[in-house]
Amino acid sequence: MTETSFQCGLEAVLAILGGKWKPLIVYHLAGGSRRTGQLRRVVTNVSEKMLIQHLKELTDDGVIRRIDFQEVPPHVEYELTDFGQSLAQRLAPLCEWGTHHDAEIARIVQKRERERERDISPLAPSSPRSWPPPG
Amino acid sequence: MTETSFQCGLEAVLAILGGKWKPLIVYHLAGGSRRTGQLRRVVTNVSEKMLIQHLKELTDDGVIRRIDFQEVPPHVEYELTDFGQSLAQRLAPLCEWGTHHDAEIARIVQKRERERERDISPLAPSSPRSWPPPG
DNA sequence: TCCGATACTTACAAAATAGTCAGTACTGGA
DNA sequence: TCCAGTACTGACTATTTTGTAAGTATCGGA
Numbered sequence: 196m197t198e199t200s201f202q203c204g205l206e207a208v209l210a211i212l213g214g215k216w217k218p219l220i221v222y223h224l225a226g227g228s229r230r231t232g233q234l235r236r237v238v239t240n241v242s243e244k245m246l247i248q249h250l251k252e253l254t255d256d257g258v259i260r261r262i263d264f265q266e267v268p269p270h271v272e273y274e275l276t277d278f279g280q281s282l283a284q285r286l287a288p289l290c291e292w293g294t295h296h297d298a299e300i301a302r303i304v305q306k307r308e309r310e311r312e313r314d315i316s317p318l319a320p321s322s323p324r325s326w327p328p329p330g
Numbered sequence: 331m332t333e334t335s336f337q338c339g340l341e342a343v344l345a346i347l348g349g350k351w352k353p354l355i356v357y358h359l360a361g362g363s364r365r366t367g368q369l370r371r372v373v374t375n376v377s378e379k380m381l382i383q384h385l386k387e388l389t390d391d392g393v394i395r396r397i398d399f400q401e402v403p404p405h406v407e408y409e410l411t412d413f414g415q416s417l418a419q420r421l422a423p424l425c426e427w428g429t430h431h432d433a434e435i436a437r438i439v440q441k442r443e444r445e446r447e448r449d450i451s452p453l454a455p456s457s458p459r460s461w462p463p464p465g
Numbered sequence: 466t467c468c469g470a471t472a473c474t475t476a477c478a479a480a481a482t483a484g485t486c487a488g489t490a491c492t493g494g495a
Numbered sequence: 496t497c498c499a500g501t502a503c504t505g506a507c508t509a510t511t512t513t514g515t516a517a518g519t520a521t522c523g524g525a
Contacts, residue, residue: 204428268471293339
């Protein structure tokens, strides 16, 4: 696929936010700038490689900005650009919807996994997060 | 990954709409019920297999409803459930954002493809679609 | 001195996702 | 009769995406 025209704005959004962790990264940056390591700790289960790869892509796409403090050992922070801010805003209703239907969706996903005949390891439920994310 | 708790509502949304064509399907169904073949024609570039696979998943997840007219040759329609409707609504601002930044995002994607050193076959630009989709 | 932290990079392997192509069973039109 | 259309299924392959594990260079603290 080498096309660059979108049937619907959603396609365009997906072109930017497509990637397992990107929505989460944008979400967490909506609360202000963060260091790489902070993001790694807060975006549960990302591998270092994926985090950095996605951060680089989001930076290249102008969604976030990389601020290098030129220190040694390295100190780098990321923050949303205006472009990224506007995206994050539009993400909010969706996030709220997801939070609101959290339990229902969890049930759906569990059902799917049951049907795929795999074992489910239930985790202690964590309370759904608000928008914007806590400081 | 066998977890079913979400860090953020976005994760929950992605659990439902994750899949290359699902947002598009939901988008096109926001304009009313559609036959399988109609969707195939309107969701550009979907293969029959993927369309049907995604339709089935969305049906299983309660986002859309399958209506079988029990005719021969087969006549089946799909439409949004209330759950799906509420999702589609929250998708609208995102869709508008994507439409608004259509050209910019197209440039971003093209730049990415250039950097990946692949050939780009430019297509005639089609006008961005509105929300809700044309009937 | 050794360890851990900083922000990355790279090679490689695994998994998820998507795609092609053929086949099913039936009808209506040329 | 043959072909196209209906909605789908299944085998097989290809591509993309994600993950694992190691390495780089430097600093500060125990």
